[in-house]
Amino acid sequence: MTSKTSSTRRMKEFRETYLWSLKKNRGMMALLALLMFIALPMILMTVMANTQNRITTEIYTPEMWTQTYMSGIMTLTAALVTPLSLIFVLVISVSLFGYMHQKRSVDTFHALPVGRTPMILGRLLAGLTTLYAPVLLNFMIVFFVGASYPVLLQNCWTAVLSYLLWLMLICLATLCLSAFMAVCTGMTTDMILSLLGVNAAYPLLIFLGDRFASSLLPGLNTGLNSNSLFLTALSPFSAAFMPYILSGSQYQGGSSPVSTGFYVWWTVFTLILLAGTVILYQKRKSECAESSFAFSLPKNAIRFMITAVVGLGFGLLLQSETENLSNFFIGLIAGSLAAHIVTEAIYSRGFKQLKKSFVGYGFFAAVFLAAYAVLATGFFGYDTRIPSADSVTSITVNDAYTSSGGRINNKSQHELAEILPTLTEKSNIDKVMELHKTITQEKRSHSYPYCLNSANGSPLTITYHLKNGGTMKRTYYFEYQTDDQGNFFSPLGDVAKSKEYRETSNLLFYVEPEYIKSIDVGSKTSESSVTFAPDINTKKELLDALKQDILDGKVGDGKTAADSFTYLMIEYKAPLQLKDGKLKTLLNGYDGDIYLYANNYYYAEGSGKTSELMEKLGWTK
């Protein structure tokens, strides 16, 4: 048989498999289309119609219509469409791949004149079509809904497209993961359990692993937060919602709420899963149907993850409640052992394989002990490493009680920069490095090898910006002390009171008067405030007064207990187009729209330049 005949035959097999799999799932496709219509276009139409009914009493601009439209799409996609799609991926996977898990159906399908590769790919494509057709149809309806209202579609179509593409990519990833699990398992129940297991256990393992490592190794700052791709890298169920968590509940305008990193990783991971599925399916033995696992690697990996999650979680919980290290180990062993036994019993449908499975538990124990030993001994010098003074260009400090800067976001609500104290003066750099050295010495002398320490207190993060372009970051936790007036002592000491520190830690030192939209003046004891929209000169005067008072320590940010009784809330224009100045320099010349959050400034009446100006303007009456 020539290769051309072979590939023609394979294409025919693929096409026929695709067509009869699609036919089998046409009911599912129709159901999904209907449910998705209810979840998205129908509710959106209701929201838009209600808005239409309300606008007799207020003027609704196209921008407001766009805001309502996009917020609706975002909320509905996050809350309804995405979960619905993921549920249907599971259901469709069972329908398409469940045949591998019954001896009778395996006999029939593997006896057909259809190769394994076209068999699995045809089914996958049929599953995708079943998912994508309703999604595309409903998003098209959503587009028409937008077109029938004064929505600025040209401004928001890229965001809508981004939501759609993300949904399609994550559905594809989940379907490929389901197919992969189907090939590796012998029963449909195991397939579902494995899917749910990896989706739940992986993010929890990363999170708890981070908590554990940070509690053990002083100064460790992994940078793991809810934005992290790493946190959800193997969990499409969790990753599906990340863009919506990033954006918050309100659409603020912009192109794509999904970062390029997410697209790239999930595309690559999906391709790996697809290739793995095809290769393993060719090797899978037909007789594995109705047995435990065709390939045991996923089972071993998932069992490891669940054992580690429960062990670490229980251990950290007991340790944090009792502040006793031995309780951590008691919790770790009890939790991990129980999780291992339960997981093994579920996968093996009993306890017959339990004894043999303890090899896997031994592997977990060895990995944990190795990790503990490495972290407790300082992780090869991580704990004491401080860069040399001549390699440092600047130090950024994030101190819970003296950093008051705030965040600067772009129009997609992605953070562009955070206003943090940045020290470039040699004397300040030397003082911070000396403090850092003192901290590391105290940690070592307190207990070495290190013991688990709940991260009690407030964090202080020191970030060194190095001449070679790199950074080095360390975070330590302190129980902050207060004086008689309730003011917190910063571990930074005099550095926190220096001019450079105060200037670089407050947004006011970066903004121009023209950026200010309005000022609310209120009192801590009163619920109401008065809003002023001053002219440019008044704004400049006010800005200068506030800056001086900040440098003199007469204006606070409300974090101290003994703060003054009057406050100013400065609201900025949104969106803002920056002009040349300190803020644009901080953002490396960024020339897109930005958003600044409003900040409160507290001062005592009769003290400082701000109070004088308030009196002069008559704003305090």
Add this chain to the structure above:
Amino acid sequence: MIEAKKLTKKFGTTAALDEISFSIGSGSVFGLVGSNGAGKSTFLRTLAGIYKPGGGEVLLDGAAPFENSEVKSQIFFISDFPYFLPQASLKEMAAFYSRLYPSWSQKRFEELCGMFPIDSKSKIVNMSKGMQRQAAIICAIATQPRCLLMDEVFDGLDPVMRQLLKRIVSGEVAQREMTVVIASHNLRELEDFCDHVGLFHKGGVVFERDLDELKLGISKVQAVFKPMPELSAFAPLEIIKTEMHGSLINLVIRGTKDEILEKINGLNPVFAEVLPLTLEEVFISEMEVAGYDLENILN
């Protein structure tokens, strides 16, 4: 032609097929018989391309069926418990198979639907076991395979349907030289249907022979001797089984009827008669030689 060359298939540590080698000629109806767990179904599934051989090979006209669509398009396998697409009718199954098997004959399908008492539009899952078998047979014959593999296909069919099946299959064999391999415990049904028989036991082939040759090559002798000679007198005969009740002796002997009668008459019996064995009797006798008999099991 189907050839098995040192074919091996293991499930864990158990060898379901242990280096078996034999061949099945084109156009023959080959009966696979054997004890439970002998490897009959495993052999059929390996030949159907469902199982990958663990060692050796099985070939259909020189080509292995595993992951070979061209070979598999010439084979149809009916399992002991046929599977159908969920909620499908016979018509829908026909549409399914017609797209995959290049030799599908819609005309033959309709002819068969007329012969069997089955409604092609009803859901197969709601039918009885016997009717589901009929549906499987109709689909199988309609694909016009060169090689039809059937596992316990008579089970659940009433006697009339069994006869109908045999006639249809025999007709296909005669017209198209279709090769049939059928595994069954119902030796009485196989006896008048197969022309070749293979006996499997514990993963090996005990024998594989033309059925007529098999039946002619082994006979049951009933003889009365007065007095009964010593057992050593029967040594020249290749005796498989002996039963003595007083002066009556029943023997199962390998050899032709004439050879056996000549030697028995040489011992001057009062009465001697040679009777042909049924396939079931041949099976039981050969299994006894292999140690798979009732006395052995009970002890």
